[in-house]
Amino acid sequence: MADVILKDIRKSFGRVEVIKGVDITIEDGEFVVFVGPSGCGKSTLLRMIAGLEDITSGTLEIGGSVVNDVQPKERGIAMVFQSYAIFPHMTVRENMAFGLTIAKASKEEKESKVQEAARILQMEDLLDRKPSQLSGGQRQRVAIGRAITRKPSVFLFDEPLSNLDAALRMDMRMEIGRLHEQLAATMIYVTHDQVEAMTLADKIVVLKDGKVMQVGKPMELYHEPANKFVAGFLGAPSMNFLEVDVQELGEGSAVVSNGALEPTTVKTRGRTFTKGGKATMGIRPQYLKLAKAGEGMLHGAVTLTERLGTETVVDVSLLSGGKVIASFDEDLILTAGERLDLTFDADQAHLFHADE
Structure with a gap:
């Protein structure tokens, strides 16, 4: 696994600066949640860590190495998207093995890693089904399983539960929390849902308008908010x-x-x-x-x-x-x-x- 360090990270689209000097240290094995309202820059920040967006200025380190100019596939990360991004014509097994297939892993290695991921996610009996035969929660577990098979240093989650209904969101929160305990992996999770942030995170990063408002443990932020924005954003109903x-x-x-x-x-x-x-x-x-x-x-x-x-x-x-x-x-x-x-x-x- 690996730590992730962001030093004065900035991102501009033309003349518009959307990430305005972000400094964050994510320790090896931590579950860190980026939270904030729509348009605050949290998904853009995650995409820069993934290598899907260029960094305008600043330094990004993963596992002690600067990765600003490193291709996404070489960063040791795996990303789980909001839209699942699984292939409808492939079985669960084929979807979960897709990254290994691209990497030209052996049939034995693919089967071993898929079986391990399926065991962790309790999906052994679903491996031969197509996505159309799965519920929304099961499809998201397939996407997570595909990430697990790659054995990444860092897992990135971009609002993975926003397409699920309330009951499924609660179930999947528990699944993801259990997964973190089992893998002891570094996980970075983006959400606008402060309930997800409070229940999942070891550490929360609250963002507003491309700036970090406060970083800390969930209950630290709840009881000692740094400003009125953090106080009002965390907690339901609001302060x-x-x-x-x-x-x-x-x-x-x-x-x-x-x-x-x-x-x-x-x-x-x-x-x-x-x-x-x-x-x-x-x-x-x-x-x-x-x-x-x-x-x-x-x-x-x-x-x-x-x-x-x-x-x-x-x-x-x-x-x-x-x-x-x-x-x-x-x-x-x-x-x-x-x-x-x-x-x-x-x-x-x-x-x-x-x-x-």
Whole structure:
């Protein structure tokens, strides 16, 4: 296997720079997920690692060697695409052996590696079927099996689950996670789905507009986001943001409030604020709790309720005219227009600069 190091990687299409100086170190055996909204550059970055896009400037190393000018087939990588990219006229066995056939491997070597990949993916009984006889999840496993047979140093996944329905996506997430544990391989995975990022990754790279916003372990990013974008992107439902006034400043804390929020002491987490100035307070929906009528820290009325069995998600219209989403880990019956008072642990809140 191999580590992957990106040093000041940039990519321009004509005069438009889409990757703007990316520095990332991916350790041997890590599962790293590039995540971000559509158009942030994550797939372009993956294609540059694969050698499918030229690098405008910067240095890319795989396994200690600079590979900027190395052909894709010589980089020791294998890529799994969103569209599966398997041949409809070939059997599963032939599809999985395709890379070995191109490399003119012996019949015995091909059969051995295909059988090993089929065992890992639990597909031994599907080897003689055609893709038209397979489900979407099985087709994606064929594409992954083709990558396994090549014994790459690095696996690259470009949104491999986006064509699957919700239940299959969950199953395939588990399959890919299990595969990583079995192979102990370096894997780089691109997705716009933050649930995939949080559940699969050893390390997440959050991208926006061709720049790295933050790199870290999933729960580090969840609990200590570097900025408002990361805070809002990771987590479902998304973090609530409230525009607040800074009333007082203390040692590592600030007292903030607005028309719907009672004065609340929030940690500043290393940021500097100005007394009398504006700030943005973030609190995740899961940390909002019901308070007794007339008590609590936030006050509003129920706008919409989603009862999901073990969870109730509530849109709350605040007295100040804003809104928050609360997520309660119980089944609640609430009616539109009902008064709702909420509280939260202020230590779970985040304070960002208003223009961040």
